[in-house]
Amino acid sequence: MQPRIEQKPRVVIVGAGFGGLSAAQELAGAPFDVTLIDRHNYHLFQPLLYQVATAGLSPADIAAPIRSIVRGRSNQTVMLATVTDIDLKTSEVIADDRRIPFDHLILATGAQHAYFGHDDWEPFAPGLKTIDDATRFRARMLLAFERAESETDADERKRLLTFVVIGGGPTGVEMAGAIAELARRALAKDFRIIDPTSTQVVLIEAGPRLLAAFDPSLSEQAQRSLERLGVEVRLGRAVTSCDADGVVLGDERIEARTIMWGAGVMASPAGRWLNVPADRAGRVMVGADLAVPGHPNIFVIGDTATVNDGSGRPLPGVAPVAKQQGYYVARKLIAENRGQPIATPFAYRDFGSLATIGRKHAIMQLGRFKLSGFVAWLLWCVAHIYFLIGFRNRIIVALNWMWNYVTFQRGTRLITGVREAQMRPPHSSGHSNRNAA
């Protein structure tokens, strides 16, 4: 520990996602010692992660080093570490065998994909939460086309050219649309033997419609747009089994070598660290002021929390909720520190929801106002570029999008970081050699 010259209250923020960064931003210049802990050295703009997975953007386009963001704030320190527990008795966060004491704690650790009892599906149907997930999926998907090109067995070739996306939420819809466009436009003329436009993309949703958070009329619009891109949408059917060769939906089997999981997320284990009640998805139940019951100095925000305000309706796991909660908690701490505590509970202001389908279609909803089509897509672009953290990222992303839009190309189609073993179908005899490592 460093010697403490001034005895300012110590705020520890765990997680530099939208929630944690917003709290830190609001605390800039306030009379607190702020420590921001994350297990990555960058903030990830998660809503565009599917663009990295489908070769539209580079990882650095949607990530900004946390230290750069925080640099100018003299009251803030960044720590690259993985939090494993919290000691409530001593008020310390335990990260990589170190103990970081706090007076106030903000947990904003997000969520990760979850298989709800089917963890054995993960190797066959990976999820999409980190940059490494995205580059791995990109390699897997691009390798499927490469392997199909040199495959002589027609059944195996079909399996390689079938892509299954499980889950009809925003991630699933965006992924299915982007894969279909990649195959039908960007890759269309790149192969000599296979025809990438014959690629089959299947989107599976267990519920009765896609994008359940939107109005049913918009769900239908989204489905029609996807089908126009060539995506097969299967509604009301849950996946009952998943293996290296495909998925099973009750009595139907879809043979596919590339499967993506977008059907469920689970909050990070903050509830376990605190030993407090959590809901079925692992979200800590917090009070109307976002504090943990019994621990008025510990707040949980974003995807890790669910507000138990009696309304019964949980807030969606989206960036605006996390950001507003981060700002709220920071303002609350500042006000209390001034001796003017805030009594008003957290209230979410909905500025609308957006989801995109392929290269020129999106849907948008704000209360009763609904919009779909190209204008909604333009709004989606503007909103996402505007909210991307860091000026550099904004121009590079805008440029990449313009480029992709005008040319149908995908500039980041790199297969990197792949071991020989992953390049081969599970049944073939793998061999390792130095060149391929």
Added chain:
Amino acid sequence: MQPRIEQKPRVVIVGAGFGGLSAAQELAGAPFDVTLIDRHNYHLFQPLLYQVATAGLSPADIAAPIRSIVRGRSNQTVMLATVTDIDLKTSEVIADDRRIPFDHLILATGAQHAYFGHDDWEPFAPGLKTIDDATRFRARMLLAFERAESETDADERKRLLTFVVIGGGPTGVEMAGAIAELARRALAKDFRIIDPTSTQVVLIEAGPRLLAAFDPSLSEQAQRSLERLGVEVRLGRAVTSCDADGVVLGDERIEARTIMWGAGVMASPAGRWLNVPADRAGRVMVGADLAVPGHPNIFVIGDTATVNDGSGRPLPGVAPVAKQQGYYVARKLIAENRGQPIATPFAYRDFGSLATIGRKHAIMQLGRFKLSGFVAWLLWCVAHIYFLIGFRNRIIVALNWMWNYVTFQRGTRLITGVREAQMRPPHSSGHSNRNAA
């Protein structure tokens, strides 16, 4: 095998580097069936790889999918595969258990870093030849700063803030300059405990001067520029040992956690596949027409070959040599096919050599003409952006450079693809957990 409708002569090109791509480009539209085999799906613009390793550019900025480059050429096929041998009796290339028959073969498989009897140094002093090498080094280097920030032991902190580059050729000079600038400019204000400007960068060269291929006066200029950036240059001293804690130069030991190898390359094993004589660096000795003695239909070009034309002076292992050799072989094949064989041997046209030192200094040499300083750096930028394959890459790279130049920032400072084991010093007790994976 596909049924062959026309019996055009089959040209197989192994390697889509500068040499292989140039040959393919020249053969576009010619009456040959061309197959281009590479173990990656992209062409790598290797001269800028050090920029990826030092967080200046993204991998996709310096790589272009081979299929996109070749797309419009109806006589050319791309194959993603690793060549392991050549069957001279049947005239077939063996790649991933497949056999690809050829009438003419062009081997352009490049070189990889080599330790010349010290392969055990590789884990401690990795080289820089592939995108995965570059992103791994980037993570290693950035993690050293992160670990130094949380390190309490002063000796270990110094070890973490010492970077050793072995080899005073262009790669070593570029790396040393870029690391020094990253530490002294981009990272200067990002940490609270350590002072990145106190980073020590040591460049070790066994020979009497840096950049031996240039005029001695330019070598001196380069050395002075590096020293102005804060790099310590040690000349005339060879590394005698290398381990996890540093390097030994005779009786001196330099403690360092991050070491980079730029001291030697070895040609890819084409000589072994062909069972023909190679020089000490594994380069196949080819005739003045770049054909392998005794095999007039097999050519070896670029870093994999050395021309045995009696002059005794080997050509440098640089992109222009590989490109000119690729064009030459392709033109030779086309001329022979027309019944007008070319008798003139390959002659290298030197358009000058360039090397860059940091953010605004370069040296340039063309015959007796010498240039150094900012103007040479501008020329270097123009040349590199001009030769980058693909229009998109050019504008993105130009933008990134402008951004880095104006702001001293490094936009791609991402630590990705790192396992827990690599994040910890070798002597600490590692533990794995899911969050860190």
